[in-house]
Amino acid sequence: MTPAGQVDAWLGRLAGERHASPHTVAGYRRDLAKLLRYMDTERLLSFESLDANRMRTFIAAEHRAGLAPKSLQRLLSSCRSLFRQLHREGLMTHDPLLGVRGPKVRRKLPQVLDVDEAGALVESDSGGKLAVRDRAMLELFYSSGLRLSELVGLHWLDLNLDEGEVRVLGKGGKTRLVPVGRHAVAALRALGAEQGMPPESPVFRGRGGAAINPRTIQLRMNTLALQQGLPKHIHPHLLRHTFASHMLESSGDLRAVQELLGHADIATTQIYTHLDFQYLAKVYDAAHPRARRKP
Incomplete structure (x- = not known):
């Protein structure tokens, strides 16, 4: 071959x-x-x-x-x-990359929203017939830290709103169970009451009842952010980063955040410890008398 x-x-x-x-x-x-x-x-x-x-x-x-x-x-x-x-498969007898390394990459910290910004975004009322759907999408992103592909792939049978849980199919076909907060549960119930909840139906639908296009979600989020006057570029993964950062700030439990995000390697999750330190450093600079910089 x-x-x-x-x-x-x-x-x-x-x-x-x-x-x-x-x-x-x-x-x-x-x-x-x-x-x-x-x-x-x-x-x-x-x-x-x-x-x-x-x-x-x-x-x-x-x-x-x-x-x-x-x-x-x-x-x-x-x-x-x-x-x-x-x-x-026995088609190669050696590793051509043995000892080969690429250039070092400066790891860029992901941007996140603060608590007030996140609240303003998820509680924004877009008005019109899409308002209920938009609210449910934003609440679920922030509540459960889902990837865009995971949210698009959700069906009603994946949700247990009585228990506040969602079953997610993540990368590599791995399934995980993630909590859903009460605000997201309420928003999803409102969406279900509006459009019905057939078990096999996508939770978030586009034209013809098919699963919503990922690009549609990206555009809607950007529109809502502009309406709220948020200065940052808003995209679905930003709410996932925000979820992880806020969880780590509150709990300090890196392993739990890894499980919630569905990261195979905890090293991927550790970037949020740097975000957490940045937050602590700001608090220190603002509070400690010896840390304050003179204007």
Whole structure:
């Protein structure tokens, strides 16, 4: 099988057996297309022909072409995942990325809303026929820290409003149970009373009763934020970051926040400890007599 055929086979397995999202598969495909182009240029007929020196040359070329450090790290990760699978299948006898490292990436802290800003956003009344749906979406995002894809994929049978729970299908096909706060429960009950709650029906519907388009949610959130005069760029993942930050500030329980967010690795969740420290540093600067800076 050609290298391109091996890539197609692996991506098909990711989508089928591992239930990777279309977005994830598309990202791997874009990254591995770069590697395939490099191999064509170098007239390399198999992945077995790659070695550490060639991979360093490949990464350096992509860097010179303008690929950012974060994108280079993702490119390496995509290649590493493919090579690992080929090795498991006996199609590669060595790791071409052994000892190869990409440039260091400065981890950018996610922006979050403060408590007042979050409250103003989720309680905003958009008016008109979409008001009930908008309120339920925003309350659920902030209440439970869902990803956009998770919220779009919700059906009424996934919700237990009496117990205040939602069953979420997350990344990699992993299911988790997440609490739903009382304000979100009330907003969802109002939405159900308005449109009905057939168990197999999407909670948030678009035209024709199908699940709402993710882009529609992004646009609605941005519109509502502008109406509220919020100075930040508002998007669904911002409310997930805000949920995580506020939970960690209140509880200090990093492991619990990891479970609520559905992070496979606690290192992903640890970025919110930096956000929490920033908050504490602001409190310290404002309160401690020796910390105050003179104007």
